[in-house]
Amino acid sequence: MKKLLAALFAVLLVSAVFAQKPYTIQQYLNIRSAAAPSFSPDGKRIAYLTNVTGTNQVWVMDLPGVNPKQLTNYNDNISFVKWLPDGSGIIYGKAIGGDENTQFFWMKPDGTGTKDLTGQAKGRHNFAEISADGRKIYYASNKRNRTFFDIYSMELASGKEELIYQQDGNNDLAAVNSDGFKFIVSRDGIEKSLDNNLYLVDAKTKQETLLTPHTDASQFGSVHFLEDGIIYASDHGRDFYNLTQMRLKNAGGDWSEANREVKVIENVNNWDIGSIEMNPYGKNFVYTINNEGYSKLFMRGVQAGGKSGSSRIAIRPSGFQVPGNGVIGGLALSKDETKNSVYI
Numbered sequence: 001m002k003k004l005l006a007a008l009f010a011v012l013l014v015s016a017v018f019a020q021k022p023y024t025i026q027q028y029l030n031i032r033s034a035a036a037p038s039f040s041p042d043g044k045r046i047a048y049l050t051n052v053t054g055t056n057q058v059w060v061m062d063l064p065g066v067n068p069k070q071l072t073n074y075n076d077n078i079s080f081v082k083w084l085p086d087g088s089g090i091i092y093g094k095a096i097g098g099d100e101n102t103q104f105f106w107m108k109p110d111g112t113g114t115k116d117l118t119g120q121a122k123g124r125h126n127f128a129e130i131s132a133d134g135r136k137i138y139y140a141s142n143k144r145n146r147t148f149f150d151i152y153s154m155e156l157a158s159g160k161e162e163l164i165y166q167q168d169g170n171n172d173l174a175a176v177n178s179d180g181f182k183f184i185v186s187r188d189g190i191e192k193s194l195d196n197n198l199y200l201v202d203a204k205t206k207q208e209t210l211l212t213p214h215t216d217a218s219q220f221g222s223v224h225f226l227e228d229g230i231i232y233a234s235d236h237g238r239d240f241y242n243l244t245q246m247r248l249k250n251a252g253g254d255w256s257e258a259n260r261e262v263k264v265i266e267n268v269n270n271w272d273i274g275s276i277e278m279n280p281y282g283k284n285f286v287y288t289i290n291n292e293g294y295s296k297l298f299m300r301g302v303q304a305g306g307k308s309g310s311s312r313i314a315i316r317p318s319g320f321q322v323p324g325n326g327v328i329g330g331l332a333l334s335k336d337e338t339k340n341s342v343y344i
Helices: 025-029
Strands: 005-009 034-039 045-050 057-062 066-070 078-083 090-094 103-107 125-130 136-141 150-155 161-165 171-176 182-188 196-202 208-210 220-226 229-234 242-248 260-266 272-278 284-291 294-303 318-320 330-333 339-343
Touching: 034 078, 034 330, 034 339, 045 078, 057 078, 078 125, 090 125, 103 125, 125 171, 136 171, 150 171, 161 182, 171 220, 182 220, 196 220, 220 272, 229 272, 242 272, 272 330, 284 330
Parallel strands: 005 339
Antiparallel strands: 034 045, 045 057, 057 066, 078 090, 090 103, 125 136, 136 150, 150 161, 171 182, 182 196, 196 208, 220 229, 229 242, 242 260, 272 284, 284 294, 294 318, 330 339
8 A cells, every 4th residue: 555645734723821821812813724625636736725814715835835826815715626637727616705605616727717617696506526537517506496405517618507416405416426427415304403315316317216224313424436336434323423335236236225235344432434535436545533532544445346346445444643633624635645635
């Protein structure tokens, strides 16, 4: 397994004994942070958000951490930033005046040529994924009906938008397979709190398959496709969020309940799995575990198919030292899987 180089974005937390050294509200408001790292395809640069100018804006820097350059300069906060996998540009999201109706924008890697992708539409847009070839983006939006979120795709070159899944519920796009023919939708439950389900949707027929039937309040998230199923995190049937694999017993695209088996990969008592990050059908994935309030970072290898047709996940994870104690708020994995970026 390749050695992983971690680029860390850290927020310094200052412990104050108020009787000895009082701090003003303004000093706390002036604490700056960096977040949402995204690697360039060649792994030589990283885009990220920081509020050093007062609001979260897009910056880029050369790795291993030199020549930072600010690319956007708005009064409003940028909510996310993603480098396109073909290297042609950067996608980011921004709402106006704090109205939470996030719109999407495209710009060149040097910050020029900005294009408004969603046209300041009335609805809210929740970014999900970029296609493996970098030609499409996928997201959820309530533009059809402000009460519900449907799933859309957009061709970046033409700006053509397509409603690919419509349902009167609170839907998020959890994962898209490599050819875009299948995707997984996460839908919140309506009877219980902290409850959702995952549905596999055929992009052509629009047929949906419930993947997570359950009766208790359970959560399923951080979903990634494997060649023969998915990995995700879930607290179904247990008290804590665990790393889980769902695989198809027999190849051929049969996702029926009879052809699925679920296995808990990381069953850590009293600890929750945090986020999981994996490149499309990658050889490794990284994830975090909340250990008594602090994040621990791990990586596991994935061996595809073979004669058995079954993806095998490494039994033992590789752990990585994270300087200091803190909560890892996000992960990014370079295309060649040799660099991982986190922010604390």
